Amino acid sequence: xxxxxxPRKKKKGGEGRxxxxxxxxxxxxxxxxxxxxxxxxxxxxxxxxxxxxEAAGRLGYSGPDPLGxxxxxxxxxxxxxxYADRLSYAFTxxxxxxxxxGVSLAAEEAGLNLFLVPGGYGLSGGSEAVLSAAVDxxxxxxxxxxxxxxxxxxxxxxxxxxxxxxxxxxxxxxxIDDEGGARAAAEHLAELGHRRFAVVSFKLTLEPDRGLADPxxxxxxxxxxxxxxxKGYKTAIEKAGVPWGDVPVYECPENTPExxxxxxEELLAKEPRPTAILALxxxxxxxxxxxxxxxxxxxxxxxxxVGFDDxxxxxxxxxxxxxxxxxxxxxxxxAGRKLVALLEGGDPGEPELLPTKLVVRxxxxxx
Amino acid sequence: xxxxxxPRKKKKGGEGRxxxxxxxxxxxxxxxxxxxxxxxxxxxxxxxxxxxxEAAGRLGYSGPDPLGxxxxxxxxxxxxxxYADRLSYAFTxxxxxxxxxGVSLAAEEAGLNLFLVPGGYGLSGGSEAVLSAAVDxxxxxxxxxxxxxxxxxxxxxxxxxxxxxxxxxxxxxxxIDDEGGARAAAEHLAELGHRRFAVVSFKLTLEPDRGLADPxxxxxxxxxxxxxxxKGYKTAIEKAGVPWGDVPVYECPENTPExxxxxxEELLAKEPRPTAILALxxxxxxxxxxxxxxxxxxxxxxxxxVGFDDxxxxxxxxxxxxxxxxxxxxxxxxAGRKLVALLEGGDPGEPELLPTKLVVRxxxxxx
DNA sequence: CTGAAAGCGCTTACAG
DNA sequence: CTGAAAGCGCTTACAG
Numbered sequence: 001x002x003x004x005x006x007p008r009k010k011k012k013g014g015e016g017r018x019x020x021x022x023x024x025x026x027x028x029x030x031x032x033x034x035x036x037x038x039x040x041x042x043x044x045x046x047x048x049x050x051x052x053x054e055a056a057g058r059l060g061y062s063g064p065d066p067l068g069x070x071x072x073x074x075x076x077x078x079x080x081x082x083y084a085d086r087l088s089y090a091f092t093x094x095x096x097x098x099x100x101x102g103v104s105l106a107a108e109e110a111g112l113n114l115f116l117v118p119g120g121y122g123l124s125g126g127s128e129a130v131l132s133a134a135v136d137x138x139x140x141x142x143x144x145x146x147x148x149x150x151x152x153x154x155x156x157x158x159x160x161x162x163x164x165x166x167x168x169x170x171x172x173x174x175x176i177d178d179e180g181g182a183r184a185a186a187e188h189l190a191e192l193g194h195r196r197f198a199v200v201s202f203k204l205t206l207e208p209d210r211g212l213a214d215p216x217x218x219x220x221x222x223x224x225x226x227x228x229x230x231k232g233y234k235t236a237i238e239k240a241g242v243p244w245g246d247v248p249v250y251e252c253p254e255n256t257p258e259x260x261x262x263x264x265e266e267l268l269a270k271e272p273r274p275t276a277i278l279a280l281x282x283x284x285x286x287x288x289x290x291x292x293x294x295x296x297x298x299x300x301x302x303x304x305x306v307g308f309d310d311x312x313x314x315x316x317x318x319x320x321x322x323x324x325x326x327x328x329x330x331x332x333x334x335a336g337r338k339l340v341a342l343l344e345g346g347d348p349g350e351p352e353l354l355p356t357k358l359v360v361r362x363x364x365x366x367x
Numbered sequence: 368x369x370x371x372x373x374p375r376k377k378k379k380g381g382e383g384r385x386x387x388x389x390x391x392x393x394x395x396x397x398x399x400x401x402x403x404x405x406x407x408x409x410x411x412x413x414x415x416x417x418x419x420x421e422a423a424g425r426l427g428y429s430g431p432d433p434l435g436x437x438x439x440x441x442x443x444x445x446x447x448x449x450y451a452d453r454l455s456y457a458f459t460x461x462x463x464x465x466x467x468x469g470v471s472l473a474a475e476e477a478g479l480n481l482f483l484v485p486g487g488y489g490l491s492g493g494s495e496a497v498l499s500a501a502v503d504x505x506x507x508x509x510x511x512x513x514x515x516x517x518x519x520x521x522x523x524x525x526x527x528x529x530x531x532x533x534x535x536x537x538x539x540x541x542x543i544d545d546e547g548g549a550r551a552a553a554e555h556l557a558e559l560g561h562r563r564f565a566v567v568s569f570k571l572t573l574e575p576d577r578g579l580a581d582p583x584x585x586x587x588x589x590x591x592x593x594x595x596x597x598k599g600y601k602t603a604i605e606k607a608g609v610p611w612g613d614v615p616v617y618e619c620p621e622n623t624p625e626x627x628x629x630x631x632e633e634l635l636a637k638e639p640r641p642t643a644i645l646a647l648x649x650x651x652x653x654x655x656x657x658x659x660x661x662x663x664x665x666x667x668x669x670x671x672x673v674g675f676d677d678x679x680x681x682x683x684x685x686x687x688x689x690x691x692x693x694x695x696x697x698x699x700x701x702a703g704r705k706l707v708a709l710l711e712g713g714d715p716g717e718p719e720l721l722p723t724k725l726v727v728r729x730x731x732x733x734x
Numbered sequence: 735c736t737g738a739a740a741g742c743g744c745t746t747a748c749a750g
Numbered sequence: 751c752t753g754a755a756a757g758c759g760c761t762t763a764c765a766g
Contacts, residue, residue, distance in 0.1 A: 017524040019743060030753045035745055044751060062522035066501040067443065068743025071434045071758050077499055078482065086475055091468035101458035108453055108485065113500055115445065116471070116481040132444055133480055134433040134501050155429035157384040316683060386759060397737045402761055411735060435759025438742050 018061040026055040038063055070134065078113040079103075079339055080135035082153060084143040087118045093255060093283060094311040095328055096142065099163075102332020103139055110340045112136075119149040127152035137339045139163060139332075146206055146222035159342035163335050165224040172348040174335050178225050181324035181356030182232025182278075185306045188322070188358055189276045190240035192366045194304060197237055198267045198274035199249040200260050200284045202226050208253035211266075218249055229280050229308065248274075252284060260287025261294075268295050268303075275303060275367035282307035282314045282323055289317065289363070300365035310359055319362030326356045385428040393422040405430055437501065445480040446470075446706055447502035449520060451510040454485045460622060460650060461678040462695055463509065466530075469699020470506055477707045479503075486516040494519035504710055506530060506702045513573055513589035526709035530702050532591040539715040541702050545592050548691035548723030549599025549645075552673045555689070555725055556643045557607035559733045561671060564604055565634045565641035566616040567627050567651045569593050575620035577629075585616055596647050596675065615641075619651060627654025628661075635662050635670075642670060642734035649674035649681050649690055656684065656730070667732035677726055686729030693723045 020034040027034070029048070036043040037052040056063075070076045081103055083090045090096040100114075107114045117133045130138075130152040137159035143150055145165055153160055162173040189197065204213055204221040221227045234244045250267055252259035260279065267274060268291060279285035285307030289299060297303050299319055307314060307323035314321040331354055338349065387401040394401070396415070403410040404419040423430075437443045448470055450457045457463040467481075474481045484500045497505075497519040504526035510517055512532055520527055521535075529540040556564065571580055571588040588594045601611045617634055619626035627646060634641060635658060646652035652674030656666060664670050666686055674681060677692035698721055705716065 021743075031743085032745075032753060032755095033751090036752085039745075048751085060522070060524065062519070062524070063498050064745085065743050066499050067434065067438045067441075068758090069499075069745075070501060071438050071742085071760085072744045072746085074434075074758065076434065076501060078501070087471035087481060088468050088475065091464050091471060097458050097464055101455050104454035104458060104483070104485075108455065111495075113485075113496055114454060114483040116483065118471075118475065118480075128478075129480055131430050132433050132436075134437060134443060134445070152429070155427070157427065157429070313680065313683070316680070318685070388759075398759085399737060399739095399761075400735090403736085406761075415735085431761085432759050435742090436761075438744085438758085439760045439762085441742065 017065075018056070018059040020061070020064065023052060023056050023059055023061045026059060027052050035064065076134045076136055077111075078115045078135045079107055079336065079343075080115040080117045080133050080138045082117045082119055082130060082138050082140045082143060082149065084119045084141070084147060084149075087116055089254075090116070094313060095281065095283075095309045098311070098328035099141060099332040099335075102329040102334070103336040105329070105333050106336020106340060109337070110343075112340070119143055119147060130156065137161075137343055139335045139339055140165075141335075144206065144223040159339060161335050161338045161342065163331065170348055172338050172342060173351040174331060174338060174354070175224070175351070176326045176331065176354045177356045178228035179232040179235075181308065181326065181358065182229040183236045184232075184356075184358040185278060185308070185322075185324050186233045186236035187239075188360065189278070189304060189306060189364065190236060192276075192304065192364060194276040194367050195240065195242055196272060196274045196276070196367075197233075197242065197247045198270075198277045199230070199233060199247060200263050200267070200277060200279045200288055201230065201249055201251050202255055202280050202284075203253050204251050209251050210253050210259075210262075211251060213249050213251045215245060217251075226280065233278055255281055255283050257283055257287030257290065260284035261291045262287075264288040264291035265294070268292065268297065273303075276364075277303065277305055279305070279307050282309040282311040282321060285321055285323065285363075286313070286317065289321075299363050304364040304367070306364060314359075315361065317363075322361045322364040323359055324356050325359045327354055330354065384432075385423070385426040387428070387431065390419060390423050390426055390428045393426060394419050402431065443501045443503055444478075445482045445502045446474055446703065446710075447482040447484045447500050447505045449484045449486055449497060449505050449507045449510060449516065451486045451508070451514060451516075454483055456621075457483070461680060462648065462650075462676045465678070465695035466508060466699040466702075469696040469701070470703040472696070472700050473703020473707060476704070477710075479707070486510055486514060497523065504528075504706045506699075506706055507532075508702075511573065511590040526706060528702050528705045528709065530698065537715055539705050539709060540718040541698060541705060541721070542591070542718070543693045543698065543721045544723045545595035546599040546602075548675065548693065548725065549596040550603045551599075551723075551725040552645060552675070552689075552691050553600045553603035554606075555727065556645070556671055556673060556731065557603060559643075559671065559731060561643040561734050562607065562609055563639060563641045563643070563734075564600075564609065564614045565637075565644045566597070566600060566614060567630050567634070567644060567646045567655055568597065568616055568618050569622055569647050569651075570620050571618050576618050577620050577626075578618060578633075580616050580618045582612060584618075593647065600645055622648055622650050624650055624654030624657065627651035628658045629654075631655040631658035632661070635659065635664065640670075643731075644670065644672055646672070646674050649676040649678040649688060652688055652690065652730075653680070653684065656688075666730050671731040671734070673731060681726075682728065684730075689728045689731040690726055691723050692726045694721055697721065 020031045024031045024034045037049045115135045127149045141163045164175045250263040310323045310325035387398045391398045391401045404416045482502045494516045508530045617630040674690035677690045681688040
């Protein structure tokens with residue numbers, strides 16, 4: 001007998017946690033009864049149950065091992081949030097943090113734990129994290145449709161809700177009205193009289209460039225959000241009589257103020273200088289504002305600035321940032337709830353689009 | 368045969384993901400060989416391996432199921448972060464978010480996933496989340512030594528690192544120099560000439576009060592951080608010749624600006640009005656500043672304000688907040704690394720205390 | 735280079 | 751009210 005190798009030096013020694021089998025032996029009952037003591041109190045007498053708990057306490061058994069239970073039940077009790085990038089970036093982006101807050105609200109409601117899973121991006125192991133996460137389903141956030149990690153998620157055949165990139169037919173998804181929000185932002189600037197625009201954008205493809213992106217590249221953006229926002233700008237700007245081809249669109253490889261600052265430094269050095277800059281996120285907008293400061297430009301006196309996201313810092317920056325509001329927490333909450341519904345056997349439902357809204361604050365004025 | 372009940376309608380139908388057994392049958396090898404194809408490529412011929420992958424693709428097998436693997440290996444590949452409160456609060460507190468950033472950095476380094484676990488606090492199930500999380504170890508954040516969830520963690524007999532509350536003998540822990548930081552903050556105010564102080568504090572016990580806390584209650588605070596910070600204030604203030612008993616300490620049940628605002632409204636209504644307020648966190652300080660605005664008080668003209676944490680908003684608030692800096696990200700990173708070391712069989716090591724530092728900005732001046 | 739066997743820790747429907 | 755048995759999906763040391 002006994003072929004089983006290394007796993008743990010259990011028994012005797014008090015060390016290493018006890019198993020239900022050991023508790024059962026101690027009390028003189030079967031493991032089934034120990035299991036029932038924890039899971040179905042009505043299945044055994046109160047007295048026996050207490051004796052079991054007492055023995056468990058003595059042996060240091062803290063209840064069913066999650067791994068054994070999960071394997072048997074085919075449920076881990078956790079939902080995974082797949083984030084496109086390294087996890088540490090997620091905590092750096094206020095929009096992502098609010099989204100996570102929403103998802104965690106949904107997880108709490110359902111009594112589920114939250115598992116954070118980084119997308120590949122050349123991390124050690126690529127999609128390995130996705131393949132090795134013991135979760136019952138995924139909320140996929142901020143991952144472009146082209147990202148190989150998406151295939152990994154699909155392969156897992158777990159319930160999935162796609163956020164902000166509602167492609168895949170039949171998939172459950174939730175997003176926001178990116179195009180409408182972006183259009184409103186650009187219209188606002190046009191109405192103020194601006195005609196010289198520039199745009200600071202997210203990366204356009206998985207292999208990002210740093211620098212100006214021509215319209216062809218813009219249209220090949222593999223992230224739906226990005227495409228829609230650019231399209232919204234374009235519609236409004238062309239309506240104002242400015243050819244879209246005249247508008248420099250600067251691609252930043254990362255959604256950080258630092259990248260945007262560098263971008264803006266190039267954009268603001270151009271002659272004639274743009275009088276208004278549209279940023280695809282508030283994070284990017286903050287970087288542009290810093291660059292403007294460096295150039296001795298006042299906002300909104302010399303330069304108008306519009307962001308996207310309405311992160312809480314937007315209201316507190318100086319000047320307060322005009323931006324497109326989107327309901328981050330609600331988006332996370334709804335995404336989480338949709339996943340829970342799927343877990344409970346619900347059907348995919350219709351893709352849902354949450355509204356956006358332009359919030360005019362102090363960073364925009366007539367040129 | 369076949370007693371096993373409901374679990375899943377596998378086989379045929381293409382639906383429901385395949386198992387290694389099915390792949391083995393398809394290829395005509397044993398499950399051991401399928402396992403080897405994924406885990407030990409050197410154990411089988413390249414040709415066979417490819418046939419296995421090919422069959423896996425056809426059957427929709429995406430590699431070893433994490434649950435089965437984890438149970439067998441006795442490793443889940445995830446580290447848990449236990450947060451005292453509801454998870455959604457964690458995402459609301461910038462200090463917690465930075466800490467999580469640090470932990471996620473450590474997790475990434477080690478190729479581990481991050482599991483977020485809410486502490487009980489009357490949530491559905493109390494410590495259930497702790498008991499049911501499939502993790503290899505815990506980083507325990509922001510949980511007071513008295514919290515019952517701590518016992519649940521201990522019971523689990525998993526490697527643990529305690530953050531900010533380095534009690535338990537023999538446990539691995541990391542914290543900051545709370546007392547020194549707080550002392551420096553109060554000394555700074557005393558040197559500016561302040562003599563009428565007030566303090567806005569975290570909750571003192573698991574069953575928090577809202578309102579003034581007398582010294583007895585202060586000393587019974589079950590969170591080490593809180594006790595140490597109050598002690599630091601006390602030392603400096605008494606050194607300045609002000610009896611600690613004269614300093615109102617207002618307990619807020621939650622670490623939110625809203626609570627602090629309400630607290631400050633009471634504090635600022637007192638006669639004589641305090642000329643300086645010390646807050647145990649920046650979050651609380653922000654609330655106090657709002658209240659001051661409501662009273663038409665200028666900062667630092669009418670009221671000096673010192674926070675604690677040096678969250679990134681602190682530098683951007685108006686006026687910029689004088690506060691005690693602590694290295695949140697580094698704390699998380701080190702906590703995570705300590706856990707990883709423990710997981711790899713390292714020993715607990717000495718409790719580590721990271722330095723704090725007063726950062727003087729615009730919210731403090733002479734009375 | 736490949737397979738048979740044991741077993742990780744648990745839960746469940748059923749028989750008694 | 752309690753237990754025997756099957757099995758969740760996997761990995762491992764060993765024999766061949």
